[in-house]
Amino acid sequence: MNEVYLVGAGMTEFGDFEGKSVKALGGEAVYRALQDSEVNREDVEFACCGNFGSALFGSQGKTVGQLSLKEVGITGIPVVNVENGGATGAQSFRTAHTQIASGEVDVAIAMGVEKMSGIETVQLLNVMANAGDRELEGGNGITWPGLFAMIARRRMNDVGTTREQMAQVTVNHHDNATKNPYAQRQESITMEDVFDSPPVASPLHLYESCPTSDGAAAVVLASKSVAKEFTNNPIRVASTVGISGDYPDDLDIAHAETVGKAADKAYEEADRSPEDIDVVEIHDAFSIEEPIYLEELGFCEFGEGDRLIEEGVTALDGDIPFCPSGGLLARGHPIGATGIAQLVELFWQLRGEAGDRQVADAEVALAQIVGTFVNIDYGCVIVSILEQTNL
Amino acid sequence: MNEVYLVGAGMTEFGDFEGKSVKALGGEAVYRALQDSEVNREDVEFACCGNFGSALFGSQGKTVGQLSLKEVGITGIPVVNVENGGATGAQSFRTAHTQIASGEVDVAIAMGVEKMSGIETVQLLNVMANAGDRELEGGNGITWPGLFAMIARRRMNDVGTTREQMAQVTVNHHDNATKNPYAQRQESITMEDVFDSPPVASPLHLYESCPTSDGAAAVVLASKSVAKEFTNNPIRVASTVGISGDYPDDLDIAHAETVGKAADKAYEEADRSPEDIDVVEIHDAFSIEEPIYLEELGFCEFGEGDRLIEEGVTALDGDIPFCPSGGLLARGHPIGATGIAQLVELFWQLRGEAGDRQVADAEVALAQIVGTFVNIDYGCVIVSILEQTNL
Numbered sequence: 001m002n003e004v005y006l007v008g009a010g011m012t013e014f015g016d017f018e019g020k021s022v023k024a025l026g027g028e029a030v031y032r033a034l035q036d037s038e039v040n041r042e043d044v045e046f047a048c049c050g051n052f053g054s055a056l057f058g059s060q061g062k063t064v065g066q067l068s069l070k071e072v073g074i075t076g077i078p079v080v081n082v083e084n085g086g087a088t089g090a091q092s093f094r095t096a097h098t099q100i101a102s103g104e105v106d107v108a109i110a111m112g113v114e115k116m117s118g119i120e121t122v123q124l125l126n127v128m129a130n131a132g133d134r135e136l137e138g139g140n141g142i143t144w145p146g147l148f149a150m151i152a153r154r155r156m157n158d159v160g161t162t163r164e165q166m167a168q169v170t171v172n173h174h175d176n177a178t179k180n181p182y183a184q185r186q187e188s189i190t191m192e193d194v195f196d197s198p199p200v201a202s203p204l205h206l207y208e209s210c211p212t213s214d215g216a217a218a219v220v221l222a223s224k225s226v227a228k229e230f231t232n233n234p235i236r237v238a239s240t241v242g243i244s245g246d247y248p249d250d251l252d253i254a255h256a257e258t259v260g261k262a263a264d265k266a267y268e269e270a271d272r273s274p275e276d277i278d279v280v281e282i283h284d285a286f287s288i289e290e291p292i293y294l295e296e297l298g299f300c301e302f303g304e305g306d307r308l309i310e311e312g313v314t315a316l317d318g319d320i321p322f323c324p325s326g327g328l329l330a331r332g333h334p335i336g337a338t339g340i341a342q343l344v345e346l347f348w349q350l351r352g353e354a355g356d357r358q359v360a361d362a363e364v365a366l367a368q369i370v371g372t373f374v375n376i377d378y379g380c381v382i383v384s385i386l387e388q389t390n391l
Numbered sequence: 392m393n394e395v396y397l398v399g400a401g402m403t404e405f406g407d408f409e410g411k412s413v414k415a416l417g418g419e420a421v422y423r424a425l426q427d428s429e430v431n432r433e434d435v436e437f438a439c440c441g442n443f444g445s446a447l448f449g450s451q452g453k454t455v456g457q458l459s460l461k462e463v464g465i466t467g468i469p470v471v472n473v474e475n476g477g478a479t480g481a482q483s484f485r486t487a488h489t490q491i492a493s494g495e496v497d498v499a500i501a502m503g504v505e506k507m508s509g510i511e512t513v514q515l516l517n518v519m520a521n522a523g524d525r526e527l528e529g530g531n532g533i534t535w536p537g538l539f540a541m542i543a544r545r546r547m548n549d550v551g552t553t554r555e556q557m558a559q560v561t562v563n564h565h566d567n568a569t570k571n572p573y574a575q576r577q578e579s580i581t582m583e584d585v586f587d588s589p590p591v592a593s594p595l596h597l598y599e600s601c602p603t604s605d606g607a608a609a610v611v612l613a614s615k616s617v618a619k620e621f622t623n624n625p626i627r628v629a630s631t632v633g634i635s636g637d638y639p640d641d642l643d644i645a646h647a648e649t650v651g652k653a654a655d656k657a658y659e660e661a662d663r664s665p666e667d668i669d670v671v672e673i674h675d676a677f678s679i680e681e682p683i684y685l686e687e688l689g690f691c692e693f694g695e696g697d698r699l700i701e702e703g704v705t706a707l708d709g710d711i712p713f714c715p716s717g718g719l720l721a722r723g724h725p726i727g728a729t730g731i732a733q734l735v736e737l738f739w740q741l742r743g744e745a746g747d748r749q750v751a752d753a754e755v756a757l758a759q760i761v762g763t764f765v766n767i768d769y770g771c772v773i774v775s776i777l778e779q780t781n782l
Contacts, residue, residue, distance in 0.1 A: 001493070001494070001495070021526055023524075023526070052453065053444065053446060053452070053453060055444060055447055055518075055521045056446055056447070056452075059525075060521060060524070060525040060526065061444070061447075061521050062443065062444060062474055062476060062521035062522055062763075063474075063475065063476045063521070063522060063523070063524075063762070063763035063764055063770050063771075066635055066763050066764065066767070066770035066771070067524055067764065067770075070638065070767060073638075075635055075636060075637050075638040075767045076634065076635055076636065076637040076638075076767075077634070077635055078633045078634055078635065078771075079475075079635050079770065079771065080473055080475065080482060080486065081473060081474040081475055082471055082472060082473050082474075083453055083454075083472040083473075083474065084454065084470075084471065084472055085453060085454050091471060095471065095486070098489060098490070098493060098495070099489070101493065101495075102392070102489060102492065102493030102494070102495070103392070103493075104392070104489070104492075104493070127446075130446045130451060130452050130453035130454070131453055131454060132454070133414075133451070133454075133458055134450075134451040135412055135414070135451065242469045243467065243468070243469055244457055244466055244467055244468055244469065244470050245466060245467065246466050246467040247461065247464075247466040247467075371454070372453070372454035372457050373454055373457065373458065376457070376461060376466045376467075379454050379457035379458075379470065380454075380457070380469075380470065
């Protein structure tokens with residue numbers, strides 16, 4: 001398989017963009033990613049678009065890739081639309097990555113976009129049930145906030161996670177978001193604000209749950225042979241791994257074993273270990289996810305994650321900053337865009353272009369995301385490692 | 392790129408399966424495809440699922456691949472869900488094909504499924520607008536039947552296509568479907584029946600428009616190195632090409648130029664010409680499509696297609712049988728499943744397993760499909776050529 005590099009990245013602001021169409025958002029992200037590189041429209045040979053299903057939120061929700069690309073004048077190339085629940089954006093990246101790794105093309109775009117604003121919250125729960133198993137999970141009344149609340153209760157019982165440790169996650173990510181002009185929630189919050197916000201599914205409060213978002217993001221991928229033509233500062237994709245859960249006999253929701261498996265494989269393929277990682281973006285749709293992934297990604301043992309968060313290890317000035325962008329909790333979570341937005345942030349971090357939220361000496365970065373139904377320990381987990389290069 | 396073979400194929404009956412879930416349909420197709428081969432569940436390394444959007448029709452419509460595979464006990468592998476309008480199923484095939492062609496895996500499943508029954512027709516038009524450009528096409532009141540009616544009017548004006556020539560297409564395909572136990576509409580119809588059926592969008596009548604369908608289909612793909620382990624009669628994928636339209640300044644809807652471009656490339660990659668093709672499956676969502684594709688696929692010159700159909704060239708006993716399965720018009724069109732069902736039919740034809748509808752001496756076959764919005768001359772066109780092999 002050929003080596004793959006990122007040579008450009010761009011995104012729209014995340015937020016509530018009533019009146020802006022899905023294809024306008026998607027087109028804007030692609031435009032910004034192309035502007036960020038020396039890649040011209042005619043250089044692009046393949047494109048993949050992640051969209052969870054804007055149609056379910058009342059907007060164009062199919063053939064979104066073709067429509068977004070046409071907005072910036074890119075037609076005549078193969079375009080694929082992909083979906084993998086919360087991992088939709090990362091799947092878009094992996095699909096484009098495979099096209100280059102296989103040698104089929106030299107330049108590809110991976111984009112993601114979602115338009116969710118304006119939907120009633122109760123209808124949102126119904127729509128999001130499609131990211132899970134409607135019949136088994138939805139049919140039994142399990143919503144996503146409810147599921148993660150159960151996970152939080154399990155952790156509280158099994159390893160003694162405290163409400164303060166969970167709340168610290170969203171306080172950190174909101175702090176980071178105040179330094180990110182693309183973030184939806186650029187406001188600092190205190191732990192008291194978290195507990196004062198309405199409970200969504202006890203013990204999780206509103207600020208511990210990602211907002212409803214519109215937005216788009218795009219990256220430009222290139223093969224090793226052409227990467228230097230398009231930028232003097234390409235970022236190497238050291239590895240990208242996507243797997244599904246294994247349907248364990250005794251699923252323990254205090255862990256996320258599939259995340260651990262994907263991470264092990266990603267480290268191996270990249271010839272890296274957790275000690276090498278300088279900055280991380282995770283799927284923090286709910287605050288309780290961070291301690292679990294901190295453990296599964298190999299940064300500590302099971303049951304130690306919560307304490308490390310309390311000690312500031314994952315804060316912007318900590319040893320392993322998590323979600324300098326603000327993450328899903330504060331940058332926002334336009335589902336199809338999120339997996340790409342993680343890569344955009346890490347691209348900027350590794351190039352030293354992340355402004356006030358720049359992580360010092362960031363040379364190696366890791367992105368992690370989960371998606372689709374939980375009863376097999378997630379239907380899609382994707383872990384990617386990016387690194388600076390002297391190419 | 393490595394050679395790819397089909398080693399197993401299966402599908403559900405197409406029809407109206409109220410009460411059967413999307414994942415049950417999907418799982419059944421995968422089960423049948425595996426039963427058709429010596430492939431075991433643990434041999435499968437990758438899977439792709441095409442689903443246009445059953446959620447829009449009121450069923451599970453996301454993460455459909457993972458859920459369908461879990462039904463038959465396949466978990467723990469990478470699964471990707473793809474969408475490309477009417478070409479969704481074929482895109483699923485192409486995505487799985489790339490995984491094997493690149494050398495990344497040796498055995499993959501490509502499946503497609505859709506659950507559409509029970510939807511009101513007016514809501515169906517609204518849902519299907521997502522396969523086009525909602526804003527530009529849907530926003531101007533252009534529905535799919537309306538669009539193909541305009542194409543029919545254009546052809547009638549430009550090349551003198553008659554209503555009888557168009558109706559002959561659906562009469563042929565319904566005849567074929569009476570010989571296909573998987574077909575939704577296993578009834579012979581006369582030209583009078585066509586004209587007596589309600590007009591859908593003049594000049595197209597109900598029988599010239601595909602039905603609303605539930606169904607699923609799956610194929611098992613294998614690399615050259617392992618194909619013989621799984622069947623003593625593999626079918627070779629000689630080529631598979633997917634492209635998008637080019638946004639011509641002066642789009643002529645009497646043609647489908649992008650189909651011609653994809654076909655040229657598919658013939659070239661397969662080292663084949665139209666004269667080699669023994670049997671064809673096309674995207675016949677509307678009867679008017681057949682003469683256009685007959686021309687664009689290189690079987691005759693522009694403007695000659697209609698006359699050849701009248702002369703019986705595309706009938707089951709003609710020189711180039713089109714849609715022995717009954718096609719979208721009579722086998723049915725569960726959108727995400729259709730592109731795979733075409734390959735299932737051709738797999739059976741090339742193995743001599745097509746029963747009463749078997750095309751004599753079928754050695755080389757072609758599948759063609761179109762999808763997504765039309766104002767760039769289709770956002771996705773896929774043409775694949777399959778052939779017998781002595782592997």
